[in-house]
Amino acid sequence: MSGFSFQRFLTPLIHVLAWGLLALALLLFQPMQGRVELPVQYWVKQGALLIFWMGAFYVTARVSVPRLLLRGRTGWFVLALAATVAIILLLGRFLESTLHLSELMHQAFHAAEQAERRAGPGGLPPRPARGSRFDLVGLLITLLVLGIGTAITVVQHWQQEARLRERLDQERTEAELSLLKAQINPHFFFNTLNNIYSLTLIDGERARAALHRLSRMMRYVLYDTASGHAQLSQEVAFIQDYITLMQLRLTDRVQVTFTHPEPVREVLIAPMILLPFVENAFKHGVAATAPSRIYIGLRQPTPQQLEIEVRNTLFPMVGTDLAGSNGIGLTNTQRRLDLLYPGRYTLRVTPKTADNEFEIHLKLLVSGA
Structure with a gap:
């Protein structure tokens, strides 16, 4: 009975650990040069993106893959992935614009650069505004999340089919042997x-x-x-x-x-x-x-x-x-x-x-x- 309970909670535990590692990576992935005081809006955006990625993962794993990919609707599945990526990137840009994150990040780097110059020679190189370039990191993380969700669901589907075939073969064999x-x-x-x-x-x-x-x-x-x-x-x-x-x-x-x-x-x-x-x-x-x-x-x-x-x-x-x-x-x-x-x-x-x-x-x- 204890083994059954462990197996029951093993998958949720793995999910919690995986998302915790991603959240930790988002915390560590920040400008480390100098003493940059990141604005609160930056962490709001990172937390929102984490929620968006979680939602995209489970929508892909529970909806898109079972209802589209595994049913042979590959074209619709690719369109669903593309739409998901586009929605997450647009939401990220919308958050930057709503929270005025580009200006706040520029001010944070500028303040850090001034502090370094007052402290001694050298300092931080000029930091371009985040709104002035494409969010390549966000795109890569989104694709990674969707790819992992697709791979896990497909592998689980194959494993379930293999177990079902094995159980059916075993039942058929036992029935034939009894007969x-x-x-x-x-x-x-x-x-x-x-x-x-x-x-x-x-x-x-x-x-x-x-x-x-x-x-x-x-x-x-x-x-x-x-x-x-x-x-x-x-x-x-x-x-x-x-x-x-x-x-x-x-x-x-x-x-x-x-x-x-x-x-x-x-x-x-x-x-x-x-x-x-x-x-x-x-x-x-x-x-x-x-x-x-x-x-x-x-x-x-x-x-x-x-x-x-x-x-x-x-x-x-x-x-x-x-x-x-x-x-x-x-x-x-x-x-x-x-x-x-x-x-x-x-x-x-x-x-x-x-x-x-x-x-x-x-x-x-x-x-x-």
């Missing part, structure tokens, strides 16, 4: 429940053990992955449980191999990001009448680098495509990889290897635990 995860999880549980249902017709005790294992997996999905990240060891155990459940209904003609580091080096990984590759192998690499094999290898060359290789036997009558049987699993997994690990993964798919296998090879760079 993708919601699609993948029911897809997996639907297949697993079908497997357990088939097992209940054969062996009730093994079916109860399988339900217990499935409940453990559901607890992992529903609670342990709520933060959006999981430990690699949890994901490995989840895959192992999945393989065990799938093997309950497989015959000895199916050879399943799962290798992984022992022990794994803990890193954070997106939950169930590897499961669709394994699920795809069981879905398309198993036949009822022919020998088949599935290989799942997880390697960890470095603590932050993961590699998973999945191979399954190809069968002429079984379609082996990335989308799975209903277009949910691997297609969305690739989308999740794009969202979660942009530029940090490589996925190679080989539809048919020399050993008549379908192969998926994923390299993934993850963060530490």
Whole structure:
């Protein structure tokens, strides 16, 4: 809460400090030669100019830039700036004329010059009347104030747009990830429940053990992955449980191999990001009448680098495509990889290897635990 309050008052504080520095500069910007007693009218004009510059700054920043420049009306914006400069210069001349400042300044310099001459040799050079020349300093300060007001407003507008785009991208990413995860999880549980249902017709005790294992997996999905990240060891155990459940209904003609580091080096990984590759192998690499094999290898060359290789036997009558049987699993997994690990993964798919296998090879760079 204190941080929020500080940010709330930071911008007004910066404005106060900036105008205070400008006011100090106006106080210091005066004839410093000799002992010139400037008339009160000089400070009245300087104070009025400071107010004019403040007004020009905020009119430019709050009105001209948002309503003209940022809406593509560049010509009108330039005219507005020119009119503002002209108005401030005319007001400055009007104040000089109304306050008789030229005559008063001339008298002040003349009095100082006489005092210097009486005090000793040398003295102040003749000072021309201020009304006899163009106010170049006032013009430069006016242009500087308007330029700063324009630059600050444009930069703030760009920053706001960038933050808005970032927030929208984040919300879109979170929504897509939630949708993708919601699609993948029911897809997996639907297949697993079908497997357990088939097992209940054969062996009730093994079916109860399988339900217990499935409940453990559901607890992992529903609670342990709520933060959006999981430990690699949890994901490995989840895959192992999945393989065990799938093997309950497989015959000895199916050879399943799962290798992984022992022990794994803990890193954070997106939950169930590897499961669709394994699920795809069981879905398309198993036949009822022919020998088949599935290989799942997880390697960890470095603590932050993961590699998973999945191979399954190809069968002429079984379609082996990335989308799975209903277009949910691997297609969305690739989308999740794009969202979660942009530029940090490589996925190679080989539809048919020399050993008549379908192969998926994923390299993934993850963060530490």
